[in-house]
Amino acid sequence: MHIKECIVSAPGKxxxxxxxxxxxxxxxLAVSLNLRTYLRLEANPTGKIGINLPNISTFxxxxxxxxxxxxxxxxADSRNAKELDVDLVxxxxxxxxxxxxxxxxxxxxxxxxxxxxxxxxxxxxxxPGLTVTGSHRPPPGDLEHTAxxxxxxxxxxxxxxxxxxxxxxxxxSGVDNAVSTWGGMLRYHAGKITPLSRVPMLRIxxxxxxxxxxxxxxxxxxxxxxxxxxxxxxxxxxxxxxxxSMCQQTLNEMASEPMPEHYSVLEELMDINQHHLDVxxxxxxxxxxxxxxxxxxxxxxxxxxxxxxxxxxxxxRPDTDPSAIHSATRELKDCGYDCWETxxxxxGVQQHSRSSVKEEVLRFLNx
Amino acid sequence: MHIKECIVSAPGKxxxxxxxxxxxxxxxLAVSLNLRTYLRLEANPTGKIGINLPNISTFxxxxxxxxxxxxxxxxADSRNAKELDVDLVxxxxxxxxxxxxxxxxxxxxxxxxxxxxxxxxxxxxxxPGLTVTGSHRPPPGDLEHTAxxxxxxxxxxxxxxxxxxxxxxxxxSGVDNAVSTWGGMLRYHAGKITPLSRVPMLRIxxxxxxxxxxxxxxxxxxxxxxxxxxxxxxxxxxxxxxxxSMCQQTLNEMASEPMPEHYSVLEELMDINQHHLDVxxxxxxxxxxxxxxxxxxxxxxxxxxxxxxxxxxxxxRPDTDPSAIHSATRELKDCGYDCWETxxxxxGVQQHSRSSVKEEVLRFLNx
Numbered sequence: 153m154h155i156k157e158c159i160v161s162a163p164g165k166x167x168x169x170x171x172x173x174x175x176x177x178x179x180x181l182a183v184s185l186n187l188r189t190y191l192r193l194e195a196n197p198t199g200k201i202g203i204n205l206p207n208i209s210t211f212x213x214x215x216x217x218x219x220x221x222x223x224x225x226x227x228a229d230s231r232n233a234k235e236l237d238v239d240l241v242x243x244x245x246x247x248x249x250x251x252x253x254x255x256x257x258x259x260x261x262x263x264x265x266x267x268x269x270x271x272x273x274x275x276x277x278x279x280p281g282l283t284v285t286g287s288h289r290p291p292p293g294d295l296e297h298t299a300x301x302x303x304x305x306x307x308x309x310x311x312x313x314x315x316x317x318x319x320x321x322x323x324x325s326g327v328d329n330a331v332s333t334w335g336g337m338l339r340y341h342a343g344k345i346t347p348l349s350r351v352p353m354l355r356i357x358x359x360x361x362x363x364x365x366x367x368x369x370x371x372x373x374x375x376x377x378x379x380x381x382x383x384x385x386x387x388x389x390x391x392x393x394x395x396x397s398m399c400q401q402t403l404n405e406m407a408s409e410p411m412p413e414h415y416s417v418l419e420e421l422m423d424i425n426q427h428h429l430d431v432x433x434x435x436x437x438x439x440x441x442x443x444x445x446x447x448x449x450x451x452x453x454x455x456x457x458x459x460x461x462x463x464x465x466x467x468x469r470p471d472t473d474p475s476a477i478h479s480a481t482r483e484l485k486d487c488g489y490d491c492w493e494t495x496x497x498x499x500g501v502q503q504h505s506r507s508s509v510k511e512e513v514l515r516f517l518n519x
Numbered sequence: 520m521h522i523k524e525c526i527v528s529a530p531g532k533x534x535x536x537x538x539x540x541x542x543x544x545x546x547x548l549a550v551s552l553n554l555r556t557y558l559r560l561e562a563n564p565t566g567k568i569g570i571n572l573p574n575i576s577t578f579x580x581x582x583x584x585x586x587x588x589x590x591x592x593x594x595a596d597s598r599n600a601k602e603l604d605v606d607l608v609x610x611x612x613x614x615x616x617x618x619x620x621x622x623x624x625x626x627x628x629x630x631x632x633x634x635x636x637x638x639x640x641x642x643x644x645x646x647p648g649l650t651v652t653g654s655h656r657p658p659p660g661d662l663e664h665t666a667x668x669x670x671x672x673x674x675x676x677x678x679x680x681x682x683x684x685x686x687x688x689x690x691x692s693g694v695d696n697a698v699s700t701w702g703g704m705l706r707y708h709a710g711k712i713t714p715l716s717r718v719p720m721l722r723i724x725x726x727x728x729x730x731x732x733x734x735x736x737x738x739x740x741x742x743x744x745x746x747x748x749x750x751x752x753x754x755x756x757x758x759x760x761x762x763x764s765m766c767q768q769t770l771n772e773m774a775s776e777p778m779p780e781h782y783s784v785l786e787e788l789m790d791i792n793q794h795h796l797d798v799x800x801x802x803x804x805x806x807x808x809x810x811x812x813x814x815x816x817x818x819x820x821x822x823x824x825x826x827x828x829x830x831x832x833x834x835x836r837p838d839t840d841p842s843a844i845h846s847a848t849r850e851l852k853d854c855g856y857d858c859w860e861t862x863x864x865x866x867g868v869q870q871h872s873r874s875s876v877k878e879e880v881l882r883f884l885n886x
Contacts, residue, residue, distance in 0.1 A: 381761075381787075381791075383758075383761035384758050384761040384765060384788075384791060385758070387754035387755065387757040387758040387761070388754065388755075388758055390754040391750075391752075391755055391758075394750035394754070397750070398748065398750070398751060420748075421751075423797075424748075424751060427794040427795070427797045428794070428798070430794045431790075431791050431794045431795070440811070444807070
């Protein structure tokens, strides 16, 4: 470990179009969400591995030497991050003392970190003292200096992130790690991920209705409805597919010269897809309220992700009246929802110099 | 004129599924609406033709002998009601003293009545004194004795009604007169009208949002949207087409043995189609309010007809809690809407004995 400290950040992810339809072989558009999670990695001379993730109330410390025992037998290859070493995961579970069935957020985060830590440093033959501290998700500062990685390095980051996803989710699509690595927007279709080469960054309001839901139950409900009314529902999936394609085409045009008409199209597509998602049965009164409240200010919204509550996106134009955003936000907060003004299509994983990171984030990372 | 008095009634019409889509070659289901218009025809010895239509503030009286002058030259054939005699329409316009461009409701109603009166009686060689009085649209009484017509007579009534439609609307589809003649439900597809042979009568709440709209503008807006997003909108029309077919199939099953699951399907189809109509751009906040208010009581609604305001249908189950209907109606009336509890799929044109008609209707017909 030659570098004393390293601060990185990665964006969140949202589905712009195609949630649920993607399960049935249709296109989905995934976008980065510029609420970033920051990580500070700090070499320490104590030989301890410290994991501080205050947003999920996780504060742990391990002796790096104690970790040697579950070291993989074979020589790990840090350039080959494709295959998950399930034996190592099992041994790490034993090391931190949790059963196979334990899959709470904190456990999975610690497992994923230790797996990556072990795999990356096994090659170097030593497990250095290292403290990792994560932030909550804030919007980035305006002028964050960032270092650039090569595309090979980005591929490597993505493949390690994918392994982390495998540990946490079992059978991930690879979309989440890809969006968080490369940022921007990408098209996902039948297992194939295609980053969109030229996309604009779009301002949005992200609203969390805080209505809890089960993605599994919602996905099953959609399938049931398709099975019940195939002739009615199949065309709806087709229409959603066409919405994703039309959106992709519009975003591509906007990258060179964004026009008000482009925003009108994006708004119409959001409205149509929101109705389609209602037809699929994944709407919710809280999301209907979000749409109605924002439409009252001329703003267009749709749910994002599983639906049935959860989060919604509201598109903001460059010239959207700030007072409209302000009054919509206030009314939504009065409904008990959380709102963040942020953007989609933002950069992917970034490395930051300490001096360019917002004070608020540093305070968090010095936790 | 051998009969002194004759009281008849005919139901109104609503579109259950397929409005707008029908303009683009898809199936529509038209249903009779059991808010009936009553007509009393009374022979009088004064030789006057009296037309009393209080609901459209029309009270006119003509000398039958003065009408002789615009009599058709050729011998009219009352069994041949297919072709509109445009010369007769023009001469009748002259007779009642209105210009060609005048097409207000009262003028068109009087023209249609005089045309039918002239055509029917020309064959007999004399124009008898006759007073016609129309009612507003009330629900029928519970036990109205009715006479039965033969299917040839029904065909004849329908063809005369179609001529009336031609006078009033110019280029009617023939659906409205067919539903009002035969009642029940019928399928309309690419100009072809097929009555559904076995359908249940269904209770509904009919709500008039009283939001004015232009059917022509709404139809044009749908076309514009289809032209703008063909790949997105064509599947929506397909889905609506499938909804009409599924509904027809369900109604057919219900005719023999209605089950709660049938009602669930009908409700789901209404919800889905309402979302599709929103996608076509013919929704309106007033209709969204109707859907939200009724859904709050477990009742499912959709717009009927052109949309953009206008009327909506709410399906009522046989076991729907009367208090739910009552409270929904009250809340809708507080929004400024009018509501009627009625039914769809009711009988078509009927002849009544005076003693079996409700007192309220008779009072109106004695106007």
